[in-house]
Amino acid sequence: MALQLGSLTVDVPVVLAPMAGITNAAFRRLCLEQGAGLYVCEMITSRGLVEGDATTKSMLAFDELETVRSVQLYGTDPVYVGKAAEILCADYGVHHIDLNFGCPVPKVTRKGGGGALPWKRGLLGEILTAAVKAAEPYGVPVTMKTRKGIDEDHLTYLDAGRIAADTGIAAIALHGRTVQQAYSGIADWEAIGELVQAVDIPVLGNGDIWEARDALRMVEETGAAGVVVGRGCLGRPWLFRDLAAAFTGGLDEIATLPDLGEVRVMMRRHAELLCQYMGEEKGSKEFRKHVTWYLKGFRAGGALRHSLALVDSLATLDRLLEDLDPSEPFPVGELGTPRGRQGAPRKHVVLPEGWLDDADGAGCAVAEDVDSSSGG
Incomplete structure (x- = not known):
């Protein structure tokens, strides 16, 4: 298909x-x-x-x-x-x-x-x-x-x-x-x-x-x-x-139900690629946000998770990953469950003044931003 x-x-x-x-x-x-x-x-x-x-x-x-x-x-x-x-x-x-x-x-x-x-x-x-x-x-x-x-x-x-x-x-x-x-x-x-x-x-x-x-x-x-x-x-x-x-x-x-050992390999590969594109310092920091997602449902202790979320180099990451039990099976209870941001519905959507008054309107009175920091 x-x-x-x-x-x-x-x-x-x-x-x-x-x-x-x-x-x-x-x-x-x-x-x-x-x-x-x-x-x-x-x-x-x-x-x-x-x-x-x-x-x-x-x-x-x-x-x-x-x-x-x-x-x-x-x-x-x-x-x-x-x-x-x-x-x-x-x-x-x-x-x-x-x-x-x-x-x-x-x-x-x-x-x-x-x-x-x-x-x-x-x-x-x-x-x-x-x-x-x-x-x-x-x-x-x-x-x-x-x-x-x-x-x-x-x-x-x-x-x-x-x-x-x-x-x-x-x-x-x-x-x-x-x-x-x-x-x-x-x-x-x-x-x-x-x-x-x-x-x-x-x-x-x-x-x-x-x-x-x-x-x-x-x-x-x-x-x-x-x-x-x-x-x-x-x-x-x-x-x-x-x-x-x-x-x-x-x-x-x-x-795919990878054990924690396989997940460790994936985490290391991800961090390696980030460092390759961004440099080791920035790439290591960029990797931090992914730690919680990779370890979701696994038994890894809070202190270790905290240390991984502060990783500053590939050497540090390698040392910390060694403390994860490679034999721990994938938490099947996580299958089919939401990941990432969820939150609550908004009370109201923020719109330009008068936006809803004319659905057939053309042209935009509000200039768009230059930066690309918003979510998709």
């Missing part, structure tokens, strides 16, 4: 969701070593790229094994988005551009970006048209990711799907939650199925895929052309091995 995105064929219909501070070149390489799929770079801002922001440009680093370069782009201004798409194609040789209209972070929605933007149907159409037009001469497919809507009273996904199809978008990914829900509650897979029925472009399903069997069930229940995986792979890059096996072999019970 392959995924077709314009001229791009993805052998396994699995996409790694861009996650701020997570899906850098090191993590993408780690996941790529586990199984096939499409691995998307961290989200960057169109304005940052167009204006030559150093941080933005530094995020556009690709591993030598990444034969398909995929980037998620954020923007609220059609001109910036179009120019950024052209730069990505002409200067960075990307093979796929994904546009972010799903981010629920307040600093993004208060400027009309992310999951708030599809409410403005005219603006959404302008941005999609600009990106597709800029990428078309290079044969680069443009996709988009969105959510159900701002909240249950302001749903946007069906209109967004129609506009995407009309403007030449190659596929649309739907996270089955509203912006107000953020990452709380249960993802609405029925909405994904409704979007599949409403549009004639591929729909990718996102939300609550914790195991390979969840991905197969989502495709079966919704008719989605593939899945987007985010939090489920945190501390579990081998999930992509399971997903590749499931989609190529149709096995719905396949699950």
Whole structure:
């Protein structure tokens, strides 16, 4: 079961969701070593790229094994988005551009970006048209990711799907939650199925895929052309091995159950790659956030976990990893359970003043940020 995105064929219909501070070149390489799929770079801002922001440009680093370069782009201004798409194609040789209209972070929605933007149907159409037009001469497919809507009273996904199809978008990914829900509650897979029925472009399903069997069930229940995986792979890059096996072999019970010794090896490999790309000091610090995810459910003591979360070099990491019991079996009780951020739904979504007054509006009165520090 392959995924077709314009001229791009993805052998396994699995996409790694861009996650701020997570899906850098090191993590993408780690996941790529586990199984096939499409691995998307961290989200960057169109304005940052167009204006030559150093941080933005530094995020556009690709591993030598990444034969398909995929980037998620954020923007609220059609001109910036179009120019950024052209730069990505002409200067960075990307093979796929994904546009972010799903981010629920307040600093993004208060400027009309992310999951708030599809409410403005005219603006959404302008941005999609600009990106597709800029990428078309290079044969680069443009996709988009969105959510159900701002909240249950302001749903946007069906209109967004129609506009995407009309403007030449190659596929649309739907996270089955509203912006107000953020990452709380249960993802609405029925909405994904409704979007599949409403549009004639591929729909990718996102939300609550914790195991390979969840991905197969989502495709079966919704008719989605593939899945987007985010939090489920945190501390579990081998999930992509399971997903590749499931989609190529149709096995719905396949699950990698590494003992703690195997997890130690994966942790060391992850840290090694981070240090390779960032230098040992920064890479070691960057690895700290992953410790809790890797050890979730294992019996490793609190003092050892604390020390691992303060690791400052590969030598220190090697010494600490030796204290983990390599024979401890995988905690099967963790299978199928949520990982990463969850939290509670927001009381209200922060939006620009008067944002909801005109759903057909075009143009954005609020300038987008230069930095790329927001979540996707």
